[in-house]
Amino acid sequence: MRSMRLAVGVPAEQLAGKMGVKRREVYRLESAEESGGIVLRNLRKAAEALECDLVYGLVPREGTLEELTARFKKARDSERSERQFRRIHPYESLSGVETLCAAAWFVLQKMARTMGKKKRDALLGFKGRMQMPRRW
Numbered sequence: 001m002r003s004m005r006l007a008v009g010v011p012a013e014q015l016a017g018k019m020g021v022k023r024r025e026v027y028r029l030e031s032a033e034e035s036g037g038i039v040l041r042n043l044r045k046a047a048e049a050l051e052c053d054l055v056y057g058l059v060p061r062e063g064t065l066e067e068l069t070a071r072f073k074k075a076r077d078s079e080r081s082e083r084q085f086r087r088i089h090p091y092e093s094l095s096g097v098e099t100l101c102a103a104a105w106f107v108l109q110k111m112a113r114t115m116g117k118k119k120r121d122a123l124l125g126f127k128g129r130m131q132m133p134r135r136w
Helices: 003-007 012-019 023-035 040-049 065-088 096-114 117-124
Strands: none
Touching: 003 023, 012 023, 012 040, 023 040
16 A cells, blocks of 8 residues: 555545545554555555555465365365275274274273163263264
């Protein structure tokens, strides 16, 4: 905003008059723009007063929009196949100790299903639905 105002040669007082604000508000808006805290509505208002169009958009950092779309799709598909693999093979990626703990938990669940509610709660040490912990 400041660079455009200076390039066009418009003093802050004149811009403030066109915007309907005081001169210090122009300086505050320019400072807010530099720090990244300006509101688009105010930037649009300044652009109108400078007889400019405000252009606002997002552009991929690397490559084209199609390449960016393909990268996100590939990542999404990879995550989906990873979740499907985990659902089918829940113990595949666990370490030796984690596999042993998961197997013990599985046996504990099987035992708990065969006994009554009071014994099951005493065995598991809690009430409620049995779930294997995410990490040991």
